[in-house]
Amino acid sequence: MEAHDQILHGLLDMGQMLLLCGAEINRVEDTMTRLGRAYGAKKVDIFAITSDIVLTILFEDGVELTQTRRIRKSSSFDFVKLEQLNALSRKICAEPVSAAEFRAELKKIDQEKPKAATLYLGSVVTALSFTLFFGGAWYDSLLAALVGAMICFLQQRVQHVFRNAAFFQVLVGFLAGSVIWALGRVAPVFHVNEISIGVIMLVIPGAALTNAVRDMLVGHTISGLLRIVESLLLALMLAIGFGSAIYLFGV
Amino acid sequence: MNLLTALFSTVGYCLLMNVPRNKIVPASINGMLSWGLYLLLKDHIESVFYLLVVVASFTAAYSEVAAKIAKTPATVFLLPGLIPLIPGGFVYYAMLGLVQNQFDTMRQNALLAGQWAVGIAAGICVVAVIRQIIRHLTNR
Numbered sequence: 001m002e003a004h005d006q007i008l009h010g011l012l013d014m015g016q017m018l019l020l021c022g023a024e025i026n027r028v029e030d031t032m033t034r035l036g037r038a039y040g041a042k043k044v045d046i047f048a049i050t051s052d053i054v055l056t057i058l059f060e061d062g063v064e065l066t067q068t069r070r071i072r073k074s075s076s077f078d079f080v081k082l083e084q085l086n087a088l089s090r091k092i093c094a095e096p097v098s099a100a101e102f103r104a105e106l107k108k109i110d111q112e113k114p115k116a117a118t119l120y121l122g123s124v125v126t127a128l129s130f131t132l133f134f135g136g137a138w139y140d141s142l143l144a145a146l147v148g149a150m151i152c153f154l155q156q157r158v159q160h161v162f163r164n165a166a167f168f169q170v171l172v173g174f175l176a177g178s179v180i181w182a183l184g185r186v187a188p189v190f191h192v193n194e195i196s197i198g199v200i201m202l203v204i205p206g207a208a209l210t211n212a213v214r215d216m217l218v219g220h221t222i223s224g225l226l227r228i229v230e231s232l233l234l235a236l237m238l239a240i241g242f243g244s245a246i247y248l249f250g251v
Numbered sequence: 252m253n254l255l256t257a258l259f260s261t262v263g264y265c266l267l268m269n270v271p272r273n274k275i276v277p278a279s280i281n282g283m284l285s286w287g288l289y290l291l292l293k294d295h296i297e298s299v300f301y302l303l304v305v306v307a308s309f310t311a312a313y314s315e316v317a318a319k320i321a322k323t324p325a326t327v328f329l330l331p332g333l334i335p336l337i338p339g340g341f342v343y344y345a346m347l348g349l350v351q352n353q354f355d356t357m358r359q360n361a362l363l364a365g366q367w368a369v370g371i372a373a374g375i376c377v378v379a380v381i382r383q384i385i386r387h388l389t390n391r
Contacts, residue, residue, distance in 0.1 A: 023324070023326065070374075077267070077268035078268070079270045080270075081269070082326070083323050083324070086324055118266050123267065125259060125266065126260055126264055126266075128259075129260040130256070130260045130339070133303070133340075134340055193343070196343055200343050201334075201339040206339070207330045207334070210372075211376070213372040217376045218379060226316075
């Protein structure tokens with residue numbers, strides 16, 4: 001009986017971690033179903049949306065259990081973790097280990113965080129190249145890189161203060177917009193539009209939107225809608241922050 | 252030059268998404284190819300919508316194949332590959348139009364951004380359907 005409990009718990013941990021590192025709903029449900037079967041379930045019923053997972057398993061000995069998991073964090077992308085989880089799931093489906101061991105492995109994967117240096121480098125490179133991509137000059141791209149680093153700093157150090165991702169997005173948009181447009185006013189050589197686009201590409205939830213559309217296309221309409229609305233809301237908040245900065249400092 | 256910046260933009264995004272080291276290169280090449288294909292076909296396909304359908308379905312197909320080879324989820328290649336296609340410029344100018352009371356600019360750019368997004372989505376859908384059919388056939 002207790003073992004059954006542990007299995008459900010492990011599966012929910014797996015589902016939650018998958019969701020939070022940027023997997024599609026389809027993958028979450030598929031992986032959990034396969035794992036459930038591997039642990040001797042006769043029937044696995046899962047309903048997952050971005051903020052909640054409901055799991056019911058009917059075991060072969062006739063025991064039927066349900067657990068739910070509320071997910072409060074919003075997801076971000078961590079493909080190293082996604083790949084590790086995927087590999088773990090394949091391994092366990094091939095030959096199941098004990099539920100306790102499974103949960104220990106999950107915990108180990110969960111503790112690894114992407115290195116801050118990688119994220120800073122990523123922000124700088126992205127902002128820099130996108131500014132060039134959209135037609136900015138080389139000095140524009142340097143300013144964009146600087147603002148990119150600032151945004152990364154905010155995401156690393158300040159984001160946890162805000163419980164609501166939307167408000168944080170307003171702040172990011174406003175600060176980034178202020179730096180760019182105030183500097184652009186002082187030094188008109190800067191092409192403010194190109195720099196702004198380069199920086200916005202960094203924080204625009206385009207990848208999340210893509211995932212949302214994929215969810216919807218394979219039949220997970222509710223989850224897809226949730227993610228689409230969430231992404232559009234974040235984009236809107238970004239626009240409010242950025243727009244206010246432009247209104248304040250714009251020529 | 253444009254291709255090179257597209258490549259490095261994708262590299263940057265790969266770092267942000269913490270793409271595993273050994274997959275950064277194939278994922279970034281996907282981004283460069285998607286933008287290259289866009290530039291190549293831009294003058295030949297008149298409808299921007301169908302142009303994006305073609306480009307996005309190529310990107311999604313590349314991701315599926317690469318994922319099969321590398322035994323990893325296709326997302327790892329797909330999301331970085333689509334990054335250069337994200338219509339950030341239109342979104343920005345739409346917002347600028349909103350702030351500066353230029354509603355024609357706003358409407359036009361917002362609609363363009365929507366057109367791009369739907370086109371990309373449709374492209375992904377094409378590949379998703381094909382994949383389902385293949386899976387159905389091979390499972391028998």
